[in-house]
Amino acid sequence: MRAQLARVDAVIVQAVIAGALSFSHLHDLADAAGQGGWKAWAYPVSVDLLLVAAWRRMRAQQRAGQPAGGPRLWFLIALAASLGANVATAGLLDLDDVPASLRVVVAGWPAVAFFGGTLLAHTPRIVDSLPVVAIPETDGEPAPAPTVVDAPDRDALPAPVAEPVPDTESPTASVPVAAPAAPAVTLPPALIDRAQALAEQHHATTGLVADPDDVRARLGLPPSMTASVAAHL
Known part of the structure; x- marks a missing residue:
């Protein structure tokens, strides 16, 4: 525990020293370029804040699996301003x-x-963690084999009774009704927003409608939930 605290203290001290030197260099450069007084002190604050904000946004988008080209560009711009002043x-x-x-x-x-x-600041917030949808799983044990029962004597069976044939020409004949489809699994609101964001991103990039199965795979959901994802796209 003491060794870990010593390492943390060393990192903090090093960060403070590096930040103070970079802050001083930016101030001196701004002052030499004609930005005197309080304006010379505001320049290093502006560069360091942009550097930290771009780094945090870039890491958040990378953890969410989204492209971070914009934040990376602003991070490099702020880093170039800081390094340029130091040099x-x-x-x-x-x-x-x-x-x-x-x-x-x-x-x-x-x-x-x-x-x-x-x-x-106005980039849409990234959902870093999505709720896990509970999917019922089998225990993996094989089903018990059916018990084989000896067939009874054909002479002991009763004579089959002929069933009436339905009148297909009658207007009142019964029409077979298709069994209702199994209801789709309800997705959490956060997962729905994430699926719609992926679909909009695919449409903006390729100009085509996103495939529900592809969106489901990118969300890490099982194939049985493709219909649930498609219902919200």
Whole structure:
């Protein structure tokens, strides 16, 4: 337990040191690019918040099995801004004479960060865990073999009684009724939303209607629940 706490403390100390250095470099670069006062302190906060938000959103979508291209793009943009400031303040750039192009990049960063943060915040929430549908399972034991009974003597059996033949020409003749189909298993609301989201994603990507059996397989459900999934698409 003590060794585990020591490892956690070391990671926290290292993260604090790295964050403080990166924060200082971003502040110095923004100040050298003409963003003085409180604005120079706001730049590192904006970059670090976008970096953390994009990382969390990317991990959430990966755990849910969905593409994370958008969050990954904003994570790389924030990481490039942080690394760029660290490298620029390492003596490779004269902070007393910052190029005009860098001033333009620093001045335009708030709009870029606001756009990226808005997209990440308004992305539909991902259902990380879906409820498990209880499927009855057999115990795997073979059914007992039927008992064989000796056939009785044909002479001891009563004579068969002829059954009346139904009148098929009569308008009142009985019409066989098909047995009702077995009812579909009711899906939980969260599972229904997940199935509909997969179907909409397939339609938006390919322009075709999603196959209920394919949606059922992606949800990890047994083949017997294809009809239940199809009823909600």
